[in-house]
Amino acid sequence: MSTPESRIDVEQFVSNFLEFQYREVMMVFATLAVVAGSIVFFPGFDNLGKGLQADISLTLLAAFILVAVIAGVVKGMVGFGYALITTPIFASVIDPTFAVVVLAIPPWMINMFQIGETNTGLSFIREEWVLVFLAIVGSVIGVAFLAEFSTGPIVPFLIGLVIFGYVVFQVVQDFVTVEETHNPLGLSVAGFLEGFLLAVANLGPLLPAYFHTFERDTERYIGGLSMVLGAIFTVRIIQMALFTDLLTSYRLWLGSVIAVVTIVGLLLGTYLRRLEVDEGKFNWFVVALLFVISLNIFRNTIPALFL
Secondary structure, eight states, rough: OOOOOOSSOOOHHHHHTTTTTHHHHHHHHHHHHHHHHHTTTOOOOOGGGTOOOOOOHHHHHHHHHHHHHHHHHHHHHOOOHHHHHEEEEHTSOHHHHHHHHHHHHHHHHHHHHHHHHHHHHHHHHHHHHHHHHHEEEHHHHHHHHHHOOOOOOOOHHHHHHHHHHHHHHHHHHHHHHHHOOOOOOHHHHHHHHHHHHHHSSOOOHHHHHHHHHOOOOOOHHHHHHHHHHHHHHHHHHHHHHHHSOOHHHHHHHHHHHHHHHHHHHHHHHHHHTSSSHHHHHHHHHHHHHHHHHHHHHHHOOOOOOOO
16 A cells, blocks of 8 residues: 655656656656646736636635645545546536636646656556557547537536445445456446546546456556546647637636646645555545545535436
8 A cells, every 4th residue: 555665866856857767757747837838828917817707706716726735635645536526616616617628737737747656657558558548539529529518417416426326335345345356348448438527527436436446556556547547638638729619728827727736735645645554544535535525516416407
């Protein structure tokens, strides 16, 4: 569950970066990309609230930043959860489609960062290239669907049901034996659905839930999951920018700013993951987190669908 490398050797990091080692290059590239985006696409102080379609106060902006940092901590610790936390909260205040588009930027940065940080991404993609390919296909279909149709609350509600079902399963697993296993077909199906759901709702719990249930090598599945999610978000951003009207320069700037503040949480979460952590308590933390997320999704979708 843990690793003795809880400290970063700054000198070694710089040396590896100058030698163009992929780990360090990926981490620096991801960080500099969102920093550059937050500077290059800055709309000016008079246009900071442009397009938000809501009365955004300084207090609410501060709350958004706090949510992004906390979600970054969770992502750094367990390998997923950023979009599951931020998207329902942001979408309850600003336009849901706006939130889905803007919140494609921070997860891209986070996953690019973790591809390098875990040092398992390249080996994973060699072993599971079919999974990555199908996840990208699902993402392309999902972006086209988002650009053409309004998904409304039904997709997040269904995702909430999936998360809640997973939580129930974890609670009753003492009565059901699930062996640790590796199933390429199961991974591929989960990857395709993950790509589609992330594209249309920025919420994709299926693949993380699969990894957490069946593939319990934390460092491997965090690195592998980051590789898959990084590919999905990269394709999403390129597709939205070049082939749809979804990703404007303002949305790109706002997403980059949120990504920059998320780095703080990601680094803290990464550090916590590398400390000695009781595996049982850690797993229950993940389950409790997902339970809270499912309740938050239901809180935002049930009134719109059934009341």
